[in-house]
Amino acid sequence: MQMHSLAFDISHTLAGGLVLISFMMLYQDRLYSLLNVFALHALVLAMSVAWQAFIQDAPHLYLTAVIALVFKAIVIPVALHRIVKRLGIHRDIESAVGIGPTMLAGMGLVALSMVLMLRVTADADPLAREDLAFALSVVLLGLLVMVTRRNAVSQVVGFMSLENGLVLAATGAKGMPLVVEISVAFSILIAFIVIGIFLFRIRERFDSVDVSALDDFRGERR
Amino acid sequence: MMSAVVLQMACVAGLLGLAVLAIVLSRSTIATAVIYSATMVMCLTALAGSLRWLLGGATDATGLILPIGLPWLGAHFRMDALAAFFLVVVNLGGAAASLYGLGYGDHEASPHRVLPFFPAFLAGMNLVVLADDAFSYLLCWEFMSLASWALVMAHHREAGNARAGYVYFVMASFGTLALLLAFGLMAGPTGDYGFAAIRNTPHTPYVAALVLILMLLGAGSKAGLVPLHVWLPLAHPAAPSHVSALMSGVMTKVAIYGFIRVVFDLLGPPTWPASVVVLGIGSITAVMGILYAMMETDLKRLLAYSTIENVGIIFVSLGLALAFQANGQKLSAALAFTAALFHVLNHSFFKSLLFFGAGAVLTSTGERDMDKLGGLIHRMPLTSFVVLVGCVAISALPPFNGFVSEWLIFQAVLQSPDLPQWALKIMVPAVGAMLALAAALAAACFVKLFGVTFLGRPRSPAAETAVEVDRYSLAAMFILAALCLLAGILPGPVMDALSPVAVEILGGRLPVQVHVPWLSIVPISESRGSYNGLLVMVFVAISASSAVYFIHRFASHALRRGPAWNCGFGDPVPAAQYSSGSFAQPIRRVFGTLLFRARDHVEMPAPGDTSPARLRIELHDLVWEKLYQPISGAVGFAADRLNRLQFLTIRRYLSLVFGTLVALLLVLAIWS
Numbered sequence: 004m005q006m007h008s009l010a011f012d013i014s015h016t017l018a019g020g021l022v023l024i025s026f027m028m029l030y031q032d033r034l035y036s037l038l039n040v041f042a043l044h045a046l047v048l049a050m051s052v053a054w055q056a057f058i059q060d061a062p063h064l065y066l067t068a069v070i071a072l073v074f075k076a077i078v079i080p081v082a083l084h085r086i087v088k089r090l091g092i093h094r095d096i097e098s099a100v101g102i103g104p105t106m107l108a109g110m111g112l113v114a115l116s117m118v119l120m121l122r123v124t125a126d127a128d129p130l131a132r133e134d135l136a137f138a139l140s141v142v143l144l145g146l147l148v149m150v151t152r153r154n155a156v157s158q159v160v161g162f163m164s165l166e167n168g169l170v171l172a173a174t175g176a177k178g179m180p181l182v183v184e185i186s187v188a189f190s191i192l193i194a195f196i197v198i199g200i201f202l203f204r205i206r207e208r209f210d211s212v213d214v215s216a217l218d219d220f221r222g223e224r225r
Numbered sequence: 226m227m228s229a230v231v232l233q234m235a236c237v238a239g240l241l242g243l244a245v246l247a248i249v250l251s252r253s254t255i256a257t258a259v260i261y262s263a264t265m266v267m268c269l270t271a272l273a274g275s276l277r278w279l280l281g282g283a284t285d286a287t288g289l290i291l292p293i294g295l296p297w298l299g300a301h302f303r304m305d306a307l308a309a310f311f312l313v314v315v316n317l318g319g320a321a322a323s324l325y326g327l328g329y330g331d332h333e334a335s336p337h338r339v340l341p342f343f344p345a346f347l348a349g350m351n352l353v354v355l356a357d358d359a360f361s362y363l364l365c366w367e368f369m370s371l372a373s374w375a376l377v378m379a380h381h382r383e384a385g386n387a388r389a390g391y392v393y394f395v396m397a398s399f400g401t402l403a404l405l406l407a408f409g410l411m412a413g414p415t416g417d418y419g420f421a422a423i424r425n426t427p428h429t430p431y432v433a434a435l436v437l438i439l440m441l442l443g444a445g446s447k448a449g450l451v452p453l454h455v456w457l458p459l460a461h462p463a464a465p466s467h468v469s470a471l472m473s474g475v476m477t478k479v480a481i482y483g484f485i486r487v488v489f490d491l492l493g494p495p496t497w498p499a500s501v502v503v504l505g506i507g508s509i510t511a512v513m514g515i516l517y518a519m520m521e522t523d524l525k526r527l528l529a530y531s532t533i534e535n536v537g538i539i540f541v542s543l544g545l546a547l548a549f550q551a552n553g554q555k556l557s558a559a560l561a562f563t564a565a566l567f568h569v570l571n572h573s574f575f576k577s578l579l580f581f582g583a584g585a586v587l588t589s590t591g592e593r594d595m596d597k598l599g600g601l602i603h604r605m606p607l608t609s610f611v612v613l614v615g616c617v618a619i620s621a622l623p624p625f626n627g628f629v630s631e632w633l634i635f636q637a638v639l640q641s642p643d644l645p646q647w648a649l650k651i652m653v654p655a656v657g658a659m660l661a662l663a664a665a666l667a668a669a670c671f672v673k674l675f676g677v678t679f680l681g682r683p684r685s686p687a688a689e690t691a692v693e694v695d696r697y698s699l700a701a702m703f704i705l706a707a708l709c710l711l712a713g714i715l716p717g718p719v720m721d722a723l724s725p726v727a728v729e730i731l732g733g734r735l736p737v738q739v740h741v742p743w744l745s746i747v748p749i750s751e752s753r754g755s756y757n758g759l760l761v762m763v764f765v766a767i768s769a770s771s772a773v774y775f776i777h778r779f780a781s782h783a784l785r786r787g788p789a790w791n792c793g794f795g796d797p798v799p800a801a802q803y804s805s806g807s808f809a810q811p812i813r814r815v816f817g818t819l820l821f822r823a824r825d826h827v828e829m830p831a832p833g834d835t836s837p838a839r840l841r842i843e844l845h846d847l848v849w850e851k852l853y854q855p856i857s858g859a860v861g862f863a864a865d866r867l868n869r870l871q872f873l874t875i876r877r878y879l880s881l882v883f884g885t886l887v888a889l890l891l892v893l894a895i896w897s
Contacts, residue, residue, distance in 0.1 A: 099876065115887065119894040146883045150876065158879075 010058040011129070014175075017051035018137035021171060022113060025144035025164060029109050030102045034087050034156055038080045041160045045075030048167045055174045064174055071170065079163065079195055086202060087156060100151040112143040134175030141168030153213050155205060159198050166191045229278045230289045230304040233312065233355055236271035240264065240348035244341045251337035257330040264344045265323035268316040271351065275312035278304060279722055294360055301357035301419055306725040307490070310566060311354045311482040314573045318475035319347045321701050322467040325581050328697030329467055332588045338379040339465055346372035346471065350479050359408035359418040363401065366483070370397040370447075373476060376468045377460045389459035396446050396456040403443030404483070407436045411491060423491045433492050437499050440487050441506060447480035449533040450540065451510040452848045457533060458517070462525030462593070466584025469525060473532040474577040478569050481539055488547070489562075489730045497551040497646055503544030504652060508659040511537030515666040516820060519673070519812050520844055522805040524583045524593045527674060528576065531619065534663055535572045538634065539565050541656055545637045546731070548649050555733025557640040560748050563723050563735055564633035570719070571626040571712060575618040578705040582612035585694040585702070586678065590687040595677045595805045597685040604691040607699055609679045614706040616675045618713070620668040624762035626712035629746075631664060632756055636748055666812065673808045682799045714758040717746050806842055813842070821845055 024044045031037040049072035056064030098105070120136035127135075145165025149158045205216070243263050250256040288303040304312075326343065333339055349369030356362040374397065378390040410432050411423045428436070446453035457477075461469045488495070514533030521527040542565035549558035583593070585608045592598055602609040618625035621632075638660070641653035683689040693699075712719050717738035724734040738746050745757040810825075817823030822845040830836045873881070 112887070115890055115894060119890055122894065143887070146879075146886070150880045150883050153876065 010054075014051065014054050014058065015133055017047060017054055018134055018171060018175075020047050021051060021167070022137050022140045022144070025141050025148075025168075026106070026109055028148050028160070028164060029105050029144065029151070032098055032102075034092060034154070035084070037157055037160055038083050038087070041083075041164060042076050042080040044164055044167055045071055045080070048170060049076060051171060052174045067170070067174060071167075074191075075163065075167065082195075082199070083156060083159070086199065090156075090202075092154070092156070098151055099153050105147065105151050109144055109147055112147060113140040116140045116143060131175055135172055138168045138172035138175060141165070141171060144168075155198075155202055155213075159195070159202075162198075163191065163195070228287050228289075229274055229309075230287050230302055230355065232274040233271055233304060233351065234289060234291075234302060236267045236274070236316075237348045237351045237355075239267045239270075240344040240351070243267065244343075244345040244348070247337075247340035247344065251340065256340055257333070257336050258327065260340045260344065261323045261326040261330055264347065265320050265327075267344070268319035268323060268347065272313060272316035272320060275304075275309045275316065278309040279306065279313060279725065288357060294364065295418075298358060298360055298418060300361040302352075302355040302361070303357035303420070304355065306729045307482070307485065308354050310723065310726050311478060311569075312351065314478050314570055315347070315350045315354060315475050318471055318573050318577050319350075321577055321581075321705055322471050324704070325467045325470070325584070325698050325701035328695035328699075328701075329465070329584055329588065331695070333465060335379065339376060339468070342372045342375040342379075343468065346376060346468070349373075350471075350475060353479050354482055357420045359412060359420070359423070362420075362483075363405060363408065366404065367401055369476065369479065370401065373460075373464070373468070373472055376464045376472075378463075379465060379468075380463070383463075385459070386463045389456070389463040393456040393460040396453065400443045400446035400453075403439045403446070407439035407443060407487065410436050410439070411487075420486075420491060424493075428492055430496065433496070434499070436492055437488060437502065440484055441502070444480045444484040444487075445506070448477045448484070448536045448540075449510070449514070450506055450536065451513045451533065452852055454510070454514070454533045455846075455849055455853060458521075458526045458529040461529040461532070462523065466525070466580055466587060469529075469584070470577040470580035473529060473580060474573040477532060477536055478573055481536070481543075481569060484540075485543065485730065488543075489550075495547045495551045497548055497644075497649060500544045500548035500551060501648060501652060503540055503547055504656050505544075507537045507540030507542075507544050508656045508663075509537070510534070511541060511663040512659050512666070513537075513820070515663050515670055516812070516816055517846075518670050519666060519809050520817060520821060520823075522595050524586060524595055524598075524674070524678065525580070526593075527595075527670070528579050528583060531579075531667065531670065532572075532576055534667060535568065535576070535619075538631070538660060538663065539568050539572070541660060542568060542634045542637065544656075545634070545641075545653065548644060548653070549637075549640070550731055552644060552646075554640070554643060555731060556735070556749065557637060557643065558731050559724075559727040559733045559735050560633065560640065561637035562727050562731055563720055563748075564630055564637055566723050566726060567626075567633060567716070567719060568630035571618070571630050571709070574705050574709050574712065575615045575625075575627060578611060578615040578702055578709065579619065581698060581702045581705070582608055582615060585698055586691075588698075589691040589694055590685075592685065592687050595674070598678045598683070598688045599681045599799065599802065600679070600683040600688060601691055602679040604689075605679075605693050607693060608702070611699075611702040611706045612679065613675055614709060616671040618709040620671045621664050622668070624710070624713045624758045624765060626709050626716070629713055629716040629756065629758060631660075633748060634660065636754055639753070640749070669812065673805055677803070677805045677808060681802045684799045684802070684804075710762075714762050715744060716756070716758055717741060717744055720746060720748075817844065821847065 021044065024040060024047060027040050028037060028044070031040055049068045052064055052071055053068040056062065056068060116139035117136050120139055121132060124132045124135060142165050145161050145163075145168055148161030148164060152158050152161060243260055246263075247256060247260045250259065288301060291300040291302070294300040323343075330336060330339070346369065349365055349372050352365035353362065353369055356365050374390060374394055377393055378386065381387055381390065408418065408423075411426070411428065412418050413426060413432075417423070417426075441450065442453065446456075449457040457473075461473050464472060488499070511534050514530050514535075514537055518527045518530035518534065521530055542561050545561035546558045546565060549555075549561060585605065586598065586601065587593055589605060590598060590601075614625070618627045621627040623629075635657065638653055638657035641650060641657075644650055644653065683691075720735060720738045724737075727734045735748055741747050741755075743757060744759050745755050747755040813821075813823045822843075824843040826841040826843060828839045828841060830838060870881075
């Protein structure tokens with residue numbers, strides 16, 4: 004019982020930390036710092052997944068944790084760093100909505116997901132309930148990041164953090180097959196590659212990765 | 226011996242196979258002959274099967290489950306007396322149209338647009354009648370609609386046809402939506418879509434009322450109830466004439482089948498307020514339909530409007546059956562129901578016949594406008610004769626079949642004092658008066674059709690050079706004309722053949738008519754009224770031939786040919802004859818001023834100008850202008866506003882997705 008309670012607390016802390024780091028993403032207005040926070044996000048996710056693997060006694064989750072660590076915490080941030088450097092946009096300040104309203108909206112979203120998840124999953128395992136509520140918060144915050152940014156790179160980061168929320172939800176529930184997680188991980192990787200290629204195409208064409216250039220190209224006002 | 230339903234399904238499979246064969250053969254010269262004759266054989270086989278079922282007095286229904294469609298449901302098909310009767314109507318019409326098509330199809334400019342869909346359309350109608358679960362029913366219904374839509378669009382380059390197809394498409398989709406909702410309501414939360422399960426489920430009055438309204442919208446839009454009729458006068462004339470005959474004479478009947486199946490069979494015992502709705506809509510449809518027809522100058526559009534009138538008559542009769550059935554008066558209910566079915570059969574005979582006649586006129590003159598025809602009785606005597614028979618039959622004159630069914634309906638109207646509800650006691654005679662008005666206007670309308678088209682002098686060179694049509698078309702028309710007469714003088718056997726349907730649906734039937742002496746029919750009792758078609762025919766024949774004899778015996782030799790008094794105008798041009806518009810003028814003045822906002826404008830030339838004065842008739846279709854134009858305007862307005870959504874920035878799209886997600890989550894959070 005003591006052990007269970009401790010296990011609960013630790014996983015709770017890690018999932019809560021993930022939500023906190025999502026909040027940190029909301030107010031980063033420099034791309035490098037945003038990428039660093041994203042790497043931290045993925046690191047905490049990897050820890051959380053590893054802890055789940057430990058308490059659920061599910062060795063395959065370790066593999067998921069390793070994937071998260073290697074790809075999301077190292078490969079993708081490093082690659083994005085290089086892209087930002089090559090594009091020369093590391094100085095851009097590019098949030099479309101002010102930090103204050105964004106943070107308030109983020110708090111509202113977390114409150115919403117808590118109210119919703121705790122009520123909908125009233126008779127589920129308490130650990131899974133908390134986990135799902137946090138995961139939904141992370142997903143919604145990731146969407147918020149995508150909506151409040153103008154720069155394509157930061158939209159990619161928002162998308163990746165959204166996906167982290169999905170992985171958190173998947174590992175929190177017992178008995179999720181490994182295949183699902185791996186396929187999710189790989190689809191994200193492929194999405195990253197495709198988006199990266201598109202970034203360069205957009206850049207080639209418009210000399211900018213600000214997506215408003217696309218709108219200008221279509222002859223519309225923002 | 227193959228069971229009846231298997232035989233029917235085999236014929237359907239044959240028809241579908243013919244549709245495929247027609248695609249293969251499409252450009253070949255023999256395609257027309259092969260497809261139509263094979264379709265006729267299939268229809269005749271199916272007709273024989275369903276007639277055997279209906280006349281054999283079989284009472285045990287047989288079913289067939291095919292492992293297609295929804296995996297847990299399969300496709301159920303079943304043959305019962307109601308289905309057998311409507312199969313007779315469908316396949317008789319189909320066989321006649323195929324025979325007609327053998328000749329008519331040779332004039333078809335693009336047979337590859339007609340041939341594949343013709344058997345498919347017939348197969349669809351057969352399947353709708355046979356379907357025994359909601360899913361197959363809706364699927365076959367849509368198949369039928371789409372096949373007929375393709376036929377409407379066969380001549381898509383002619384002016385107006387594309388619009389007709391579009392309006393038909395929209396109305397058919399709307400009708401199917403209403404049917405879908407009706408079946409969904411009947412299946413209830415358990416969602417068992419088999420008709421047997423729906424039949425055994427008790428329905429709350431609320432559900433029953435909603436289903437009735439949805440059926441009036443769904444089946445009513447296909448059958449042509451006012452104000453859902455707008456597609457019918459556009460689409461029916463746009464198709465090739467033998468297909469017009471099928472759509473008008475048969476497909477509207479399939480819609481009526483759907484209404485009967487749901488409202489009488491699946492919904493359980495009816496309540497009397499339902500009958501008030503059906504009676505009201507039916508009588509308005511009957512009167513409005515024939516008034517529209519009266520205003521029309523296009524031959525095929527006139528016939529399509531007349532179909533609306535006849536559908537109204539059938540719905541009035543069904544409403545009477547509902548009223549009597551709700552009050553447990555089985556005999557009167559059986560009378561009204563039998564009358565409705567009899568009229569279904571009759572209308573399929575004479576409406577097909579008249580559309581064939583219109584097609585014959587169209588092929589030999591290329592004209593559909595009555596004001597450009599005239600005098601065809603001299604150039605097309607056989608066609609004129611059969612069209613006259615059709616006109617007399619549809620005008621409900623004895624000794625033809627139209628009289629018998631309308632007489633039966635009025636017999637049912639006369640039973641209304643027995644109804645306990647005062648609302649019905651007052652309403653039914655009023656509805657009877659409306660029916661009488663519709664019948665009288667129908668007679669006037671068909672006098673106009675025949676008189677303007679076939680009598681007088683030709684109004685155009687095309688009408689002057691018309692020639693008689695081919696023998697296949699004539700054969701089809703003569704067979705239908707003979708059936709009109711036969712059902713008119715021998716109504717007893719027909720009514721007896723319909724009694725299994727009444728027994729199955731209402732649990733009551735009319736007395737056996739074959740045993741009544743002298744081939745009379747006595748629906749209720751001798752004191753309430755009886756009719757003998759044969760006697761009337763013999764009387765008509767004897768009096769007419771004696772009149773002819775006496776005229777020729779005593780007056781012919783005194784015949785002198787002299788100049789007719791020409792009112793002081795020498796050599797009037799043919800255009801100065803009574804035209805369709807001038808024939809309809811009194812009725813237009815009386816009814817049209819209010820209902821169509823009809824106005825006559827005389828445009829006088831200025832003094833000194835030698836051009837003729839012109840009479841212009843202004844008519845408004847108020848249903849279209851007041852109901853459909855506002856709806857289409859609102860849809861267009863909303864579409865214009867929503868069009869902006871197509872040109873948002875990427876971030877706005879993301880925000881839209883995000884906002885929707887959050888809104889849905891909020892709803893869930895507040896709701897649960």
